[in-house]
Amino acid sequence: MWQPASERLQHFQTMLKTKLNVLTLRKDPLPTVIFHEPEAIELCSTTPVAKSRSHTGYKVNYLGKVTISGSHFLSGCTERAVVGLVEHRALAQQQGTCLRGSVLEIRPFQVRLHHLDEHGEPSPNMDTYQVARIAYCTADHSVRPNVFAWIYREINDDLSFQMDCHAVECENKLEAKRLAHSMMEAFRKTFHSMRSDGRIHKSGSTDDFAEDSSTPEDTTPDDG
Numbered sequence: 685m686w687q688p689a690s691e692r693l694q695h696f697q698t699m700l701k702t703k704l705n706v707l708t709l710r711k712d713p714l715p716t717v718i719f720h721e722p723e724a725i726e727l728c729s730t731t732p733v734a735k736s737r738s739h740t741g742y743k744v745n746y747l748g749k750v751t752i753s754g755s756h757f758l759s760g761c762t763e764r765a766v767v768g769l770v771e772h773r774a775l776a777q778q779q780g781t782c783l784r785g786s787v788l789e790i791r792p793f794q795v796r797l798h799h800l801d802e803h804g805e806p807s808p809n810m811d812t813y814q815v816a817r818i819a820y821c822t823a824d825h826s827v828r829p830n831v832f833a834w835i836y837r838e839i840n841d842d843l844s845f846q847m848d849c850h851a852v853e854c855e856n857k858l859e860a861k862r863l864a865h866s867m868m869e870a871f872r873k874t875f876h877s878m879r880s881d882g883r884i885h886k887s888g889s890t891d892d893f894a895e896d897s898s899t900p901e902d903t904t905p906d907d908g
Contacts, residue, residue: 741789742863744832744852746797747773752835752849757820762833765849766825773853788852790866792873795834797852815874819847821867823860830854832863 747769754761776783787806789796795813798806813836821834833851840846854860878884 741787741796741798742854742859742866744786744788744854744859744863745773745783746786746799747831747851747853749836749848749850751846754847755819757835759822759824761820762822762835762849762851763825763827766831766833766851767827769849769851770828770831770853786852788863790863790870792870792877795867795870813850815870816878818867818871821864823857823864828853829857830860832860834867 747766750765750768752761752765773783782802784802785800785804787798787800789798793815795815795818797811797813799809799811801807813834817837817839819835819837821832823829823832825831825833831851831853833849836848836850837845838848852863854863875884
């Protein structure tokens with residue numbers, strides 16, 4: 685028996701709503717759904733599309749970290765640590781150790797170091813550094829002008845802390861300088877946000893801020 689298209693659609697809609705109510709165990713009626721003619725329905729593949737994860741940042745080679753002494757850092761304070769890390773990397777390469785690249789992402793409040801896998805894609809491994817605990821950063825190293833380093837206050841399990849110098853090797857000197865500028869910009873934004881929230885003294889003294897959170901002090905973009 686022939687039925688008008690409108691009646692067929694109404695019957696199909698009622699039947700489908702009834703089945704959906706049973707499948708989902710919903711007591712409330714489902715909202716009205718507008719269906720189109722079967723000829724207008726386009727079947728799509730149900731295969732999930734994998735979304736590629738991309739990270740905005742600078743491609744670098746992480747040289748490692750070394751614990752240093754002191755609490756007040758001036759120009760040149762990271763030179764010795766960087767020399768040791770560069771020599772250690774060269775020795776590892778001579779021994780055939782495969783060193784993979786990383787992506788350094790600098791943002792307000794947090795710096796992220798994404799480690800890449802053997803295919804050059806971001807792996808699940810990621811190291812994070814709180815901007816408020818970065819005491820110093822610099823891109824001025826005579827041993828390697830393309831090395832960017834920062835001193836980070838690491839909190840141990842017993843609540844003691846140590847100052848670690850981290851270093852990354854950039855593609856060139858200009859990239860290292862850009863990292864220094866980005867780090868200082870992240871520090872300024874973090875500083876202003878924390879001052880607005882009342883988490884640091886309203887006087888805006890860098891010494892007060894460094895005493896509470898160990899942030900970069902007296903560091904310019906050219907020197908770090």
